[in-house]
Amino acid sequence: MTVSQISLAFKNCKKEKKAALITFTVAGDNTKKNSFKILNSIAKHADILELSFLHNCPIADGGQIQNSTYRALRNGTTLKDTFQIARKFKNNNPNKPLILMGYYNLIYQSGENNFIKNCKLSKVDGLIVVDLPWPENKKFAQKCKKKSINFVQLVSPTTSKERMKKIIKDSHDMIYYISMLSTTGGKLKVSPKTILKNYAKIKKIDKSKNLVIGFGITSKNISSFKKADGCVVGSEICKKISKSIKNKQNPVTNVSNMVKNLRKRLS
Amino acid sequence: MAKIKKGIPLIDQHDKNGFWGKFGGNFIPETLKKPVEDLALLFSKLRKDKKFIKERDYYFKNWVGSPTSFIKLHNLTEHLDGAQIWAKVVSEANGGAHKIYNATVHSLIAKKAGKKYIVGDTGAGYAGKMLSMAAKKFGLKCKIFMGAKDIKRQKPNCDAMRKNGAEIVPVYTGSQTLVDAVSECMRYWVSNCDTTHMCVGSTVGPNIFVKICGWSTSQISRELLVQIKEEFGGIPKKLKLINCVGGGSSSFGFWNEFMHYDKKQIEFIGVEAAGPKKSKRHAAPLTYGSKIGILHGSAQYVNQNSEGQIEETESISAGLDYPGVSALHCFLKDTKRARYTAASDEEALNAYQVVTKFENLNPSLEPSHAFAEAIKIAPKLSKDTIIIVNSCGDAHKDRDILKQRLGKF
Numbered sequence: 001m002t003v004s005q006i007s008l009a010f011k012n013c014k015k016e017k018k019a020a021l022i023t024f025t026v027a028g029d030n031t032k033k034n035s036f037k038i039l040n041s042i043a044k045h046a047d048i049l050e051l052s053f054l055h056n057c058p059i060a061d062g063g064q065i066q067n068s069t070y071r072a073l074r075n076g077t078t079l080k081d082t083f084q085i086a087r088k089f090k091n092n093n094p095n096k097p098l099i100l101m102g103y104y105n106l107i108y109q110s111g112e113n114n115f116i117k118n119c120k121l122s123k124v125d126g127l128i129v130v131d132l133p134w135p136e137n138k139k140f141a142q143k144c145k146k147k148s149i150n151f152v153q154l155v156s157p158t159t160s161k162e163r164m165k166k167i168i169k170d171s172h173d174m175i176y177y178i179s180m181l182s183t184t185g186g187k188l189k190v191s192p193k194t195i196l197k198n199y200a201k202i203k204k205i206d207k208s209k210n211l212v213i214g215f216g217i218t219s220k221n222i223s224s225f226k227k228a229d230g231c232v233v234g235s236e237i238c239k240k241i242s243k244s245i246k247n248k249q250n251p252v253t254n255v256s257n258m259v260k261n262l263r264k265r266l267s
Numbered sequence: 268m269a270k271i272k273k274g275i276p277l278i279d280q281h282d283k284n285g286f287w288g289k290f291g292g293n294f295i296p297e298t299l300k301k302p303v304e305d306l307a308l309l310f311s312k313l314r315k316d317k318k319f320i321k322e323r324d325y326y327f328k329n330w331v332g333s334p335t336s337f338i339k340l341h342n343l344t345e346h347l348d349g350a351q352i353w354a355k356v357v358s359e360a361n362g363g364a365h366k367i368y369n370a371t372v373h374s375l376i377a378k379k380a381g382k383k384y385i386v387g388d389t390g391a392g393y394a395g396k397m398l399s400m401a402a403k404k405f406g407l408k409c410k411i412f413m414g415a416k417d418i419k420r421q422k423p424n425c426d427a428m429r430k431n432g433a434e435i436v437p438v439y440t441g442s443q444t445l446v447d448a449v450s451e452c453m454r455y456w457v458s459n460c461d462t463t464h465m466c467v468g469s470t471v472g473p474n475i476f477v478k479i480c481g482w483s484t485s486q487i488s489r490e491l492l493v494q495i496k497e498e499f500g501g502i503p504k505k506l507k508l509i510n511c512v513g514g515g516s517s518s519f520g521f522w523n524e525f526m527h528y529d530k531k532q533i534e535f536i537g538v539e540a541a542g543p544k545k546s547k548r549h550a551a552p553l554t555y556g557s558k559i560g561i562l563h564g565s566a567q568y569v570n571q572n573s574e575g576q577i578e579e580t581e582s583i584s585a586g587l588d589y590p591g592v593s594a595l596h597c598f599l600k601d602t603k604r605a606r607y608t609a610a611s612d613e614e615a616l617n618a619y620q621v622v623t624k625f626e627n628l629n630p631s632l633e634p635s636h637a638f639a640e641a642i643k644i645a646p647k648l649s650k651d652t653i654i655i656v657n658s659c660g661d662a663h664k665d666r667d668i669l670k671q672r673l674g675k676f
Binding site for chain 1: 284292293294295296297298299300301302440441446447450453454457458459460461558559560561562563564566571573574575576577
């Protein structure tokens with residue numbers, strides 16, 4: 001297997017001695033066009049981009065991402081649109097890794113193989129499926145791996161060490177550590193110090209794996225996580241889009257500036 | 268084809284991943300894996316613990332008020348002039364509906380788990396009301412998640428919840444009904460699973476919640492089995508057990524003890540909500556052949572569009588207004604052990620009028636759906652056929668809707 005773009009992104013960051021910045025935006029937010037424009041403009045600053053495919057019963061998302069999701073659903077964004085946005089982005093930025101994130105029902109309705117086929121056609125680099133935990137995801141993760149799509153495993157503060165080891169063993173090029181007990185976008189209720197302590201414990205299990213931290217990370221606290229392999233910011237970006245619309249400003253410019261600033265703070 | 272095994276409770280007939288055939292499972296975020304596993308382990312220990320069973324039975328008897336009565340509806344039987352109509356009056360249970368069984372058991376489990384907080388979802392408000400009662404009884408702090416639309420239409424139950432000291436959290440997302448309340452409740456649990464116990468209000472959600480709820484409501488059929496034997500000196504040759512199905516907790520509990528009987532002898536009929544006449548937004552995924560999908564952590568037949576977005580439902584009965592249905596019922600449908608049909612809002616209202624005209628019984632809009640089916644089929648059946656309807660809720664909570672639609676309550 002050739003080295004994945006996700007792997008390369010982490011390698012490059014390590015060379016430059018910085019943590020990878022991973023952004024999360026919602027497909028079709030606030031419009032189909034803008035969501036592509038946002039991806040395209042933040043690609044300059046972000047190392048890996050996550051794009052969520054929509055589901056209207058998101059059981060693990062906080063208010064900000066829900067707002068973005070419902071906004072995108074209201075403007076008629078479909079799974080097909082999501083793949084089109086992804087494809088257009090990858091055609092413009094062939095070396096920038098793009099990860100799709102969402103809930104399993106959309107994959108289930110597409111059929112796993114068909115969904116993977118569409119990912120390949122859009123040149124998607126990885127997948128995060130929020131409600132398909134290990135070991136239930138083993139088969140699907142293997143299917144993804146066969147097609148050179150990274151299946152990103154998640155671990156959380158409730159994951160036992162025993163389980164953690166098994167998950168890490170089955171993981172591909174990136175593992176996502178959920179910083180605290182929360183839905184996305186919750187206020188950071190644990191100190192960065194504690195999060196980093198847990199992070200170090202997980203990292204110790206297999207140092208070769210790229211481990212990123214997500215949930216509750218914002219411009220305000222991101223500089224505390226410089227030592228991690230990577231940090232994910234999502235809800236703050238979604239919030240920025242909501243605010244931009246409210247203030248009749250251009251969400252593309254605003255988000256782009258925000259991500260530029262995030263990059264600065266994480267370096 | 269999927270088959271029901273003999274000699275094993277249906278709630279235990281799932282594989283190691285939690286599936287009954289194609290249904291159920293645990294489609295949950297990683298953070299919930301451990302709390303769900305802990306709960307499953309605790310429950311498996313408790314149900315074998317004689318002391319715990321004794322405690323449960325004590326509260327069921329002395330606090331819930333078991334057994335609820337089993338009565339013949341003489342006037343209705345005479346009026347319909349066919350099969351005999353009987354009712355299991357589960358609405359006599361403390362609080363006025365079957366939801367008290369699940370609420371009591373969850374509160375007892377929460378205590379054993381050392382949790383001080385309990386949260387739950389509610390549609391019609393019964394699950395919430397009962398959980399608030401049980402939480403108060405067992406000294407737990409309680410939060411209830413409820414769709415904003417349901418808060419408006421089920422005011423009496425909301426008043427009761429507040430009186431019991433529970434906090435009602437209104438949910439404004441999506442259709443603002445049960446489906447969104449369950450999602451929001453699960454989100455809350457993701458954030459607070461270290462201190463808080465979650466009670467899912469029906470036989471839905473991740474595998475363990477289906478099991479606990481089914482185990483709890485089975486009290487209904489345990490009582491009924493004894494009552495039937497006393498009344499008829501055995502099990503009648505032609506018996507039909509009719510129950511409304513929303514999430515499916517009352518119907519599962521009503522049928523469980525009769526699971527291994529031949530369906531030619533004991534037929535299970537589940538009645539879903541067809542919604543307003545001519546409405547396409549029914550809440551009857553079993554009746555109208557909805558596709559399998561994932562909702563609230565479980566694979567089930569669920570109303571959804573082709574890409575997998577969950578569709579809004581519409582029903583006069585908040586308790587049945589749910590786009591999915593218990594994995595257990597999906598399994599009962601596939602194994603053909605139960606038959607499912609639907610009644611419209613109008614049919615349920617009509618049934619309510621007929622029942623209350625002839626009998627001293629006041630079924631809520633949910634069991635009125637079941638009565639609609641009984642009224643429909645009874646005249647065509649022989650007089651030695653016994654129809655039992657689970658009158659699982661009291662219409663007190665529906666008084667505003669009934670006043671508006673029928674001009675009286």
